[in-house]
Amino acid sequence: MAKVKGQGTESTTDSRDKVGMDGGGGRGRAVGVVEGRAEQEQGGHDGQAVKHIAEAKERQARLRVESRDEVCKGVTSSMRHRFVDDLRSLNSTEAWILGVLISIMVGLIVFLAYLGWFWAIGYNEATPDTRVLISPDDQPNESLSCEAITVHVHPNGGNNTGSPNDSAALKVVPCRETLFDVAHRGWAALGADAVGPNELRVFDGVGIQLGTLDEVVDGGHYYLVLAFEYWFWPGLYIGHVAVVPHLISPATGKPLEVETLALEPRLFLMRGFVSASEAEQVMAAANTTMKRSEVLDTSSSGSSTSKVSAVRTSSQAWLGWWTLVTWTLNARIEALTGVPSHNGERLQVIRYFNDQHYWAHHDYFDPAVHISRADLASGRNRMITVLFYLNDVEAGGATYFPRAAAPAGVGRGPLSSYTNCTAGVNVKPEPGAAIMFYSMHAAGHLDGALDVASLHGGCTVESGIKWGANRWLNNRRELQLLP
Numbered sequence: 507m508a509k510v511k512g513q514g515t516e517s518t519t520d521s522r523d524k525v526g527m528d529g530g531g532g533r534g535r536a537v538g539v540v541e542g543r544a545e546q547e548q549g550g551h552d553g554q555a556v557k558h559i560a561e562a563k564e565r566q567a568r569l570r571v572e573s574r575d576e577v578c579k580g581v582t583s584s585m586r587h588r589f590v591d592d593l594r595s596l597n598s599t600e601a602w603i604l605g606v607l608i609s610i611m612v613g614l615i616v617f618l619a620y621l622g623w624f625w626a627i628g629y630n631e632a633t634p635d636t637r638v639l640i641s642p643d644d645q646p647n648e649s650l651s652c653e654a655i656t657v658h659v660h661p662n663g664g665n666n667t668g669s670p671n672d673s674a675a676l677k678v679v680p681c682r683e684t685l686f687d688v689a690h691r692g693w694a695a696l697g698a699d700a701v702g703p704n705e706l707r708v709f710d711g712v713g714i715q716l717g718t719l720d721e722v723v724d725g726g727h728y729y730l731v732l733a734f735e736y737w738f739w740p741g742l743y744i745g746h747v748a749v750v751p752h753l754i755s756p757a758t759g760k761p762l763e764v765e766t767l768a769l770e771p772r773l774f775l776m777r778g779f780v781s782a783s784e785a786e787q788v789m790a791a792a793n794t795t796m797k798r799s800e801v802l803d804t805s806s807s808g809s810s811t812s813k814v815s816a817v818r819t820s821s822q823a824w825l826g827w828w829t830l831v832t833w834t835l836n837a838r839i840e841a842l843t844g845v846p847s848h849n850g851e852r853l854q855v856i857r858y859f860n861d862q863h864y865w866a867h868h869d870y871f872d873p874a875v876h877i878s879r880a881d882l883a884s885g886r887n888r889m890i891t892v893l894f895y896l897n898d899v900e901a902g903g904a905t906y907f908p909r910a911a912a913p914a915g916v917g918r919g920p921l922s923s924y925t926n927c928t929a930g931v932n933v934k935p936e937p938g939a940a941i942m943f944y945s946m947h948a949a950g951h952l953d954g955a956l957d958v959a960s961l962h963g964g965c966t967v968e969s970g971i972k973w974g975a976n977r978w979l980n981n982r983r984e985l986q987l988l989p
């Protein structure tokens with residue numbers, strides 16, 4: 507510093523550096539500034555004194571901060587002590603009242619959160635969620651092959667029969683076309699009425715929606731679904747087995763297999779759909795609330811009352827929405843059908859003792875009979891039934907579909923008996939298996955196009971007990987989502 511005596515600016519820089527090195531960081535810099543200024547004023551002679559002044563100031567500042575921290579600590583700790591003392595001084599009645607008040611507040615918060623959720627997704631009758639992933643603005647992916655491939659397109663739920671309304675084979679050049687082009691070209695080839703852009707979606711045979719042409723494979727079969735409709739399982743042919751890669755059977759640990767049992771009605775069998783432990787949980791949950799099943803008796807004015815009937819002699823119980831097992835099963839059914847869980851009713855557990863049955867009926871409510879129900883008149887109804895078999899039935903208890911065209915060719919024909927459970931297709935209950943059938947046609951299902959061939963019943967149990975459970979999915983959102 508003596509070297510630069512008299513040169514204020516340089517000495518300022520010098521002293522900053524020096525103090526900066528000694529003290530380090532911001533503190534050094536502050537002291538340096540003070541020192542430099544002092545040097546300018548006094549001609550740079552008494553650097554030591556200036557340094558002492560700066561250190562004294564720094565000490566003062568540090569003390570100020572420390573004493574402020576002390577005071578704050580004191581205040582918060584004394585508040586804490588006061589709060590604890592207050593709590594300790596409560597007598598038992600006051601403590602009890604405080605507990606109740608806190609519980610009410612917590613309950614209120616939970617209830618409001620639930621109401622918010624319910625309002626947002628529950629009580630809202632709407633058409634299905636739509637993911638429009640293809641649009642006329644899509645551009646071809648030029649990195650795809652320019653070699654032509656063959657793509658088979660079908661209407662929703664089409665059975666690949668080869669008839670012009672059910673199937674069209676398109677030559678597609680992947681590097682030059684988009685999924686949008688294929689969908690709309692395919693739609694026209696099927697002879698369907700023209701639809702606007704953004705109105706078609708493309709699915710594969712197990713219900714996965716495609717987004718781009720990259721996902722299409724040579725020789726693949728694809729289903730064209732109107733934007734607001736649900737994808738329907740295609741039956742293809744009796745005995746066809748579809749393997750669902752995105753759905754693992756909880757019983758076998760392997761991808762679920764969906765076997766076509768009938769085309770009319772659209773009826774499928776899934777073995778290992780429910781694990782043994784899930785079946786146990788469902789039966790245990792229902793056991794205490796089982797009561798005799800009833801059927802709806804509808805007057806000529808359309809008003810219905812529930813009554814005990816010889817048509818249905820079993821017992822039943824409705825399970826709550828929000829238990830782990832019902833939640834799990836609902837999610838699995840959503841993954842299987844592609845229909846959102848909130849379109850479903852609660853799980854109905856059914857139990858037949860020896861000699862009990864449920865004669866042939868439809869799961870939908872006939873709007874021509876239930877004439878006072880505005881929702882049915884608007885086309886709302888049960889669309890899909892998934893029926894679980896929960897236990898091993900010693901004898902009898904098959905589910906029968908008397909109007910279904912059986913493999914042996916029994917045919918639909920006029921129905922001579924609602925109680926003849928050997929007619930049509932019979933499904934023997936197998937523990938852990940489930941059947942899925944549609945009570946509506948794919949075409950027009952949003953408007954409630956009912957399928958009379960979905961008539962079915964539960965044959966008399968001849969020995970042992972039969973446990974099952976129904977999950978009904980409507981073509982629109984369910985209105986009763988409360989627990």
Ligand SMILES: O=C(O)CCC(=O)C(=O)O
Nearest residue numbers: 856864904905963964976
């Ligand atoms: O028990 C069966 O197999 C059929 C039951 C049924 O159709 C029903 O509960 O609606």
Ligand SMILES: [Fe+2]
Nearest residue numbers: 867868869962
């Ligand atoms: Fe039924």
